[in-house]
Amino acid sequence: MSERIRLHIFLLLIMIFPIVDIFNGVFISYGSNIPLGTAYRIFFIAYILYGVLAKGMKQTDDYVLLLITLFSLTIICIFQAFFFATGFNLLVEEMSYVIRFSLCLLIPFFAKQFGAALSVKRLSKLTIVLDVFLIGGLIVPYVLGLGNNTYDDAAGFKGFYFATNDIAYAFLIMLFFVGWFLIQQHKPIVPASLLLILYFLNMYCLLILGTKSGLLTGVLYSFYLIGYFLFRYRSDSLHEQFFVFEFLLGLLLFLLMKGKEFLLTSLSSVIARFTYFRTLYQDDWPRLLLSSRNVYLRDAAANFSQAPKNQLIFWFGSGFENRWNWYGRKGGLIEMDFFDMFFSYGIIGTIILVAVVVHFLRVAVYQGSNKFCVFLLIFTVIYSFLVGHVFFSALSATVFGFMCMFIQVIKEEQI
Structure with a gap:
């Protein structure tokens, strides 16, 4: 897959997020437990990581900040799970907050790796x-x-x-x-x-x-x-x-x-x-x-x-x-x-x-x-x-x- 196509897919995934959230809200409103929004963002984050690794990662200052953020918050969540004895299911739910927060850094991080084309x-x-x-x-x-x-x-x-x-x-x-x-x-x-x-x-x-x-x-x-x-x-x-x-x-x-x-x-x-x-x-x-x-x-x-x-x-x-x-x-x-x-x-x-x-x-x-x-x-x-x-x-x-x-x-x- 060429860099141009990877960038187009990235922009397309951003463009459709309101539609995904709307349908996710429809499912929730009518009592259906289809985690469309969660599935979309997990796929989006996975695609960002794939796109960056496939291109060859530039180790910039935002790269260091992203690593520190993900590592620190993940360790904190694991520590809390052991300290409060809350179990694996609650740890997964807690990690969802880390995933949401990581979008603040992952989207501009991907864009910086492909900055010349934007x-x-x-x-x-x-x-x-x-x-x-x-x-x-x-x-x-x-x-x-x-x-x-x-x-x-x-x-x-x-x-x-x-x-x-x-x-x-x-x-x-x-x-x-x-x-x-x-x-x-x-x-x-x-x-x-x-x-x-x-x-x-x-x-x-x-x-x-x-x-x-x-x-x-x-x-x-x-x-x-x-x-x-x-x-x-x-x-x-x-x-x-x-x-x-x-x-x-x-x-x-x-x-x-x-x-x-x-x-x-x-x-x-x-x-x-x-x-x-x-x-x-x-x-x-x-x-x-x-x-x-x-x-x-x-x-x-x-x-x-x-x-x-x-x-x-x-x-x-x-x-x-x-x-x-x-x-x-x-x-x-x-x-x-x-x-x-x-x-x-x-x-x-x-x-x-x-x-x-x-x-x-x-x-x-x-x-x-x-x-x-x-x-x-x-x-x-x-x-x-x-x-x-x-x-x-x-x-x-x-x-x-x-x-x-x-x-x-x-x-x-x-x-």
Whole structure:
């Protein structure tokens, strides 16, 4: 198999992951125990390893980081299995978190091995296809009245995706890329009309998902784009000038003609849910804004302080599965990735997570900082810290790995 074919298969496997996750959600929703998502990612990781070994591995800095990460987290999981006497089945379940996390490194690692054949233009087209699949996977079930809701029959529609916050992260990253493509219209990669349609559809998906973080971020980013085109965008041709006019006029007409009715209808369930929890939490704003994550964090800290031999747990953690089995919702899962990493894999795991983030930040600022790349990474850190479901969710870890691959290619072309 030639290198070109291996790369095409790799990009194809990335492109189809939303479809795989949708069908995986369909099987789960209708009570079928077909582990389609797990099988796909095991095959994907196996293919990455095969592709790299067949080409001849370059021992770069990310190669060393990948080896340290996989070795350390695997040893921690084995140590936990013996220390807590949890058995082989629980060890396999715990290793699934390591597999998901490894996608953050494996995808950009493969891309770096084949870096000469990748380009911003090529990955931009792949991003558009990914976005179309992600949007279709939410909007089509919504229109057909199928799928699941996060809270009840009226709030937080997530279709056949597994969790709300990880798919919200995916839509936000796609929204940022579409906005960046719009800004790059002086050297157009994708037609502006298609980008505008995708931008509005991404915002619509964030609206029906109904997450506070997703809606707030989407609105703030939209205001940034409007401000950018009004005050900072400078075009060299009448065509580009007309594009700016179209963008702003289209947005204004949408808000005037459909905005009020559309927003009130779509936001009614979100507002009702916000009002319900505000009453339930008795105006406890930190708990309301963090969706009780501050409470789960307090419970997790209490669990840790009461655990026997917590000096060892400080270094190696207790494991995701163990924590959930022991404590459930009272600190068994905080949904804040950095804290979940610490309580699950100890200070060693936390250092690994920080090292991964720092590695890609270093890539983004190497030989001249790229503001868009730095923004993507800083947003991811903030989102994972406050909202979670980035590094240990299969879907969002795949999106993060794809994003880091794109950052690498942007920087290589910039340099």
